[in-house]
Amino acid sequence: MSGLYDLGGLAASLSETLAALRTDQLGEQPGAGSAPPAELTISAHPEHGDVSTNAALVASGKGGRPREFAAELGRRWLAGPGAGVCRSYEVAGPGFLNLFLAPDWYRGALQSMLDAGEDYGRGVLAAAARQRVNIEFVSVNPTGPLHVGHARYAAMGDALCRIFAFAGHDVTREFYINDYGTQMLKFGQSLAARCAQRLGIEMPVAEDGYQGEYLLEIADRLLAEAGDRWHAALAAAAPDVAAVPRAVVDELKSRGCDAVLALFRATLERLRVPFDVWKSEATLYDGPGEHRGFRGEVGKALAEMDAEDELRESEGAVWLCTTRYGDDKDRVLIRQTGEPTYFLSDIAYHRDKLDRGFDHLIDIWGADHHGYVPRMRAAFTALPPHDPDKLELIIGQLVNLMESGAAKRMSKRRGDIVTVDDLVEAIGVDATRFFMVGRSHDSTLDIDLDLAVEQSNKNPVYYVQYAHARIASILRNLSDDSHSASATVLPAYEAEPAERALLLALARFPLVISDAVERRGPHRLHNYLGELAAEFHVFYKQCRVLDDDAAVAAFRVGLCRAAKAVLASGLRLLGVSAPEQM
């Protein structure tokens, strides 16, 4: 796998020695697979060595003697593979094995980072673990601007995509446009009312319509494009928006949808959140074939469910028997009215995603949709390939907007919302992105808007960016002849504590990446970057980089280059800029 000059390689090497030890002492068959891999952690206290492992504790066997097991593990490893990179070991506590790494390990570790350059930490996933993954996030019905809650899912989803790709997955990022159904009808009608108002016709927006003022702006644009061709129809219907002809509402809905989507694209582009696929729900109803009166992907899905005998008709509606797969009750797919439910098209949509050849599907949903999870998993179990694990539903908790100490309630229909654009304008893209991935998706996120603006200068993101800019400044001070950038071979050098701490922090980077992938937790990278920046600032304080001693300077310049590369990589994976100066 990898050499001994990274933490993963060290752990792998220890695991091998451990397996041999178990064979000898416990009579375990080689390759039995029951030996847990050695878990290597960076010691929290200097007296515990540089790194330590609990391998002996978990692997000495029931009734074993962990301390003696650890001692033997240390003796064998140090006499064998660890000879060149480890200075000494000790057994501590109930059976920890603490390792004191040799100067050569630090030099070798730094050397390998520099050799990897900007690819350091890339491709941590084993070839067999790499998948074609579709990640769907933000998805929302296009009835109004994206609000701060969506910013969280956008930032988190995008960071996850970047990290997945960096680690070795083949990622497709997808936005599902919910441009079909009742909410869109209300949107079209609300837009019709706003158009009418602009034309001087009395027509209020319905009580349950979209009240936001942004619809006035869209109405202005549509009227400018289309002149007054809707004037007669709107005037005839006034003041009842429900009386506006369906054809007019549909056209307004369609044009309005395009306008809102254009806003989405602009906002998401500003947030540095690109999508590979924008999939329209409405298009799932178009296409060849027909089943139970539906064409396209929806018809296909219905046919498949019938083939699996998972549908039943009752009370004039068509139901999917999700209770067979753990749901609380069966769910309607086709209403009494003959209209499809959102659930039906969602099944067709996810079925289509599978058809497109993905190994794994991830949806990021807001917590207000979590009740939808059991039925979706049930549908996935009901349909071929009957594998609910192919669909992973990440539920992100909500965002609370605080204003002067109190929660601010938002409602899109009421139009009383703080948009992503508002937030970005207030604190900038970098702070928005960094802030939004700072917490686990399992925790609700509080944003105090006043504080966010006021504190923009001491936002944690600047701490990390400052470390990067500071390094850039140091490297700018290099004179080419004294510290050639091409001098890639490091001298023998015994690193000081602050240098070792920084190097260990850098050595963690690949582990942080695989950890963020496994746990779907971009916030782990966010936290890591703060810790790495802190280690750099301490190092900077204690160690003069441009030392008179050429060997010392060469090592420290290398350390700076490696730190700069990791900071830049990490920030880029979170969608945050890494400025050369600030």
Place this chain on the structure above:
RNA sequence: GCGCCCGUAGCUCAGUGGAUAGAGCGCCAGGUUGCGGACCUGGAGGUCGUGGGUUCGAGUCCCGCCGGGCGCGCCA
């Protein structure tokens, strides 16, 4: 009532069954004849909501209870 998430420092939150539970902000006291002071050092501040259980070892896993958020549509 049922389901999911949360409860850790004054506040907002990290924390992979491991050793003495951490960070940011806030508060207190310090630090620069050198490479960027948007930095660094030290301090105060904790019954990890609560009661049991599992384990060599529990903030972490299991069960009960308390408190908060979100859901429980033929809306999306």
